[in-house]
Amino acid sequence: MYGLVNKAVEELVIDKFGLEKWEAVKKRSGVDVEFFISSEPYDDEVTYALANAVGEEVDIPLSEVMHALGEWWVLKTAKEKYGSLLVAGGSNLKEFLLHLPVFHNRISLIYPRLTPPEFRVTHVVENGLRLHYYSKRQGLKEFVRGLLFGLSKLYETPITLTEPFDEATGDSQAVFGIAW
Numbered sequence: 001m002y003g004l005v006n007k008a009v010e011e012l013v014i015d016k017f018g019l020e021k022w023e024a025v026k027k028r029s030g031v032d033v034e035f036f037i038s039s040e041p042y043d044d045e046v047t048y049a050l051a052n053a054v055g056e057e058v059d060i061p062l063s064e065v066m067h068a069l070g071e072w073w074v075l076k077t078a079k080e081k082y083g084s085l086l087v088a089g090g091s092n093l094k095e096f097l098l099h100l101p102v103f104h105n106r107i108s109l110i111y112p113r114l115t116p117p118e119f120r121v122t123h124v125v126e127n128g129l130r131l132h133y134y135s136k137r138q139g140l141k142e143f144v145r146g147l148l149f150g151l152s153k154l155y156e157t158p159i160t161l162t163e164p165f166d167e168a169t170g171d172s173q174a175v176f177g178i179a180w
């Protein structure tokens with residue numbers, strides 16, 4: 001994944017636990033990178049190793065790390081560094097989610113080696129919809145949940161999240177029922 005994702009892990013850890021903890025996380029992860037370059041692609045294993053090391057270092061489950069990273073990604077990384085892209089995604093939560101299937105197209109223009117997630121939207125009603133998530137990666141469902149709660153906070157629109165077909169879909173895809 002592009003360096004900006006690893007940088008988000010770094011910023012999250014430093015913000016919540018301080019610089020020393022980040023150094024400990026890096027050491028534990030075995031990732032031997034002095035600093036991450038946002039616009040450079042890194043092996044996915046780097047991101048997974050860092051996330052695992054955060055969980056072990058601060059003694060929380062990996063799912064919580066991924067959830068926190070998702071919220072951080074929306075509320076800090078995206079909002080502060082890519083604000084105009086976010087704004088272009090919609091003026092309220094529903095608009096943003098309806099636009100999500102094409103959202104990363106524009107990001108691919110900036111980061112041409114992006115391997116983006118795929119989203120599909122169905123069952124749209126006034127106060128909810130179903131978001132279908134498909135990935136070429138494993139283990140990012142909790143990250144997506146965090147992203148969705150981050151968007152909920154960004155748009156000040158409380159949501160409830162269900163997974164109507166959890167068992168059928170495996171780990172690289174999911175269906176989220178989102179209601180607000």
Ligand code: HEM
Nearest residue numbers: 001002078082085086107114115116117135136137140147
């Ligand atoms: C302006 C804001 C955003 C930027 C710049 C951005 C950029 C990226 C980048 C660089 C990656 C790593 C993929 C790679 O390097 O191959 C990624 C992954 C991902 N993004 Fe975004 N993104 C943004 C907002 C969002 C939002 C709002 C969502 C909401 C659901 C989202 C969902 C995801 C997911 C789920 C992944 C993991 C990839 C996978 O599942 O395989 N992103 N994004």
